Amino acid sequence: MIGRLNHLAIAVPDLDAATALYRDSFGASVSEPQNLPEHGVTVVFVELPNTKVELLAALGEISPIASFLERNPAGGMHHVCYEVEDIIVARDTLKTQGLRVLGDGEPKIGAHGNPVLFLHPKDGLGTLIELEEVASTE
């Protein structure tokens, strides 16, 4: 069911410093910051040869990463995103096996314009897992 690791998301308190670390110290290719007000984050994409790292900073007063940053003031790995070919099939298969989907269980449109869902971290080895529907996962 799961295909490629689409991205690893790292929540950070200071997006400029985080971008500088990956761009200047690690020598990676990074995007301009993009505000995603509907997701409550500003994101910088770090392009690696085989996948992406997303640096997330809180945007606005209610951000889904605010409580994470309160618990982890220096930042930390926030979630991992795996690609699936059909998000409804994936969701229904996982629900049959007892895994819980966050929110109302309906896919939302994620930062890349594709349908996404999040699984409950307690059902995912303490890890917040995002599933993203991508036409081809190979």
Next chain:
Amino acid sequence: MIGRLNHLAIAVPDLDAATALYRDSFGASVSEPQNLPEHGVTVVFVELPNTKVELLAALGEISPIASFLERNPAGGMHHVCYEVEDIIVARDTLKTQGLRVLGDGEPKIGAHGNPVLFLHPKDGLGTLIELEEVASTE
């Protein structure tokens, strides 16, 4: 400097249950468990099309992931590994920029037989970063 995301490591309290989640629920290809007594872990490799997830369980009385699992009893993302072409060049470049290398600063042979180093999580956005020397990182 950094190349591919070599693997994402998830520390887990129950390796059988973690393997079952990725193999049976997520439908991924998983390896047999491998004991790495010199690293204090037992590892299962989850093969994704573009990278690997490593499921780590503590092995022996002194494991480098024991304290992490005490803080995160359900498990959690433990570290991310980026490939570099020359680990000595990478280390010296990063040290010049003030990043701290864990331990004595000398590369060790990692789980894949390649030289590895870990950077201090406080210098890595709260994320434990492993660097692994791989001949070609493309």
